[in-house]
Structures are given as structure tokens and as C-alpha cells.
Amino acid sequence: MDRFRRASAAALLTAAVLAGAVGGAVASSGVPAPPSGERAQDPATRPALSAHATARDVAAWEEFxxxxxxxxxxxxxxxxxxxxxxxxxxxxxxxxxxxPATMRTADSGEYSLRVKLGMRGDNALRIAGGGAVSPVLRTVVG
Structure with a gap:
């Protein structure tokens, strides 16, 4: 009888571990989770950010x-x-x-952020806020 209890406990433990692994795989499926403290939003009302850089190539620490x-x-x-x-x-x-470059959107939802970069080479940039991220921008710093 004791062997049956141990085998049952081992089977339950295995099932719990497998369920955790499947849950982890689902959690890491690439669908972003809402930030902590926020509820998931209906896709029709979820915000989207657009972003456009005024320069594609800049010198180090040049403002754009x-x-x-x-x-x-x-x-x-x-x-x-x-x-x-x-x-x-x-x-x-x-x-x-x-x-450390943050600003608040205007009443219209528009923003214009001053940027200076010192990391030379191809830089991938994006804007995040309001539960959304913009498409990736590329800027080359020479």
C-alpha cells in the first residue's frame, strides 16, 4: 500500500511539473503580457505608437x-x-x-523627443509608452 501512495505521489508531481512546463511555454509564446498592475486590453482599444527619426545618419552626440x-x-x-x-x-x-529620454504626449497624442546618441555604429531604437512600443528605427552614429 505504501508503494502505491509513493507511485501516486510521483505521478502527481510529474503531472504538476509537466503542466508548469507547458504553462511556461505558453507564457513565452511571444505574445507580450500586460505590464504588472495592468489588465489586458481589447485589441481594438490598445494603443499604438508611431515613430519617425529626423536623421538616418548622425555624428556622435549630434542632436536629432x-x-x-x-x-x-x-x-x-x-x-x-x-x-x-x-x-x-x-x-x-x-x-x-x-x-534617460522621456516626455509626455500632448493633448493630440503627438510627441517630439530630442535624442543624442554616443554609441557608434548602427543603433536600433524604439519608443515605449502607454502599453505599446513603436516599430524599430535604425540610426547610424558615425
Whole structure:
């Protein structure tokens, strides 16, 4: 009888471990989870960020701007709330690093961020804020 209990416990433990592994695989499926403390949003009302750089090639520490708008997906007339903070992120290796360049959107959802980069070479940049990220921008620093 004791062997049966141990075998049952081992089977339950194996099932729990396998369920955790499957759950982890689902969690890492590439679908971004909402930031902590936020509920998942309906895709029709989820914000989207656009971003455009004023320069493709710049010298080290030369100022340029990234401007764009924060709007809801599907062309909804309702913008992301005014005053939503947007932040510049730079890809460093395999990680996106948040740089100390942040501003709040205007009443219209528009923003224009001043940027100076010192890391020479091809830089991948994006804007994050309001639960969304912009498409990746490329800027070459010479």
C-alpha cells in the first residue's frame, strides 16, 4: 500500500511539473503580457505608437528628433490619454535598454523627443509608452 501512495505521489508531481512546463511555454509564446498592475486590453482599444527619426545618419552626440503619435489601433478617433509618458529604448546586445529620454504626449497624442546618441555604429531604437512600443528605427552614429 505504501508503494502505491509513493507511485501516486510521483505521478502527481510529474503531472504538476509537466503542466508548469507547458504553462511556461505558453507564457513565452511571444505574445507580450500586460505590464504588472495592468489588465489586458481589447485589441481594438490598445494603443499604438508611431515613430519617425529626423536623421538616418548622425555624428556622435549630434542632436536629432524622434517624433510620432500615440493612437489607438484601427484608426479610432480616441487618442491615448494626453500626458502619457513615452520613453526611448535602445537595443544593446539582446536586450532593450531604457535610455534617460522621456516626455509626455500632448493633448493630440503627438510627441517630439530630442535624442543624442554616443554609441557608434548602427543603433536600433524604439519608443515605449502607454502599453505599446513603436516599430524599430535604425540610426547610424558615425
Amino acid at each position: 528628433r524622434i517624433h510620432g503619435s500615440a493612437r489607438n489601433i484601427h484608426g479610432s478617433a480616441r487618442n491615448v490619454g494626453s500626458g502619457t509618458p513615452v520613453t526611448l529604448q535602445q537595443k544593446q546586445g539582446e536586450r532593450w535598454v531604457t535610455l
